[in-house]
Amino acid sequence: MKNLTYKKSGVDIKKASSFKSKIKPLLRKSFRKEVSGKRF
16 A cells, blocks of 8 residues: 555546635635634
């Protein structure tokens, strides 16, 4: 298992970061005063 990497297991860090950047505006719209937690 020492040769296991994120890439080999199917994880693409760059695509994940890009996806998160794209959905942040949508997440911001969903927050209301009733929602607790981190604001984006």
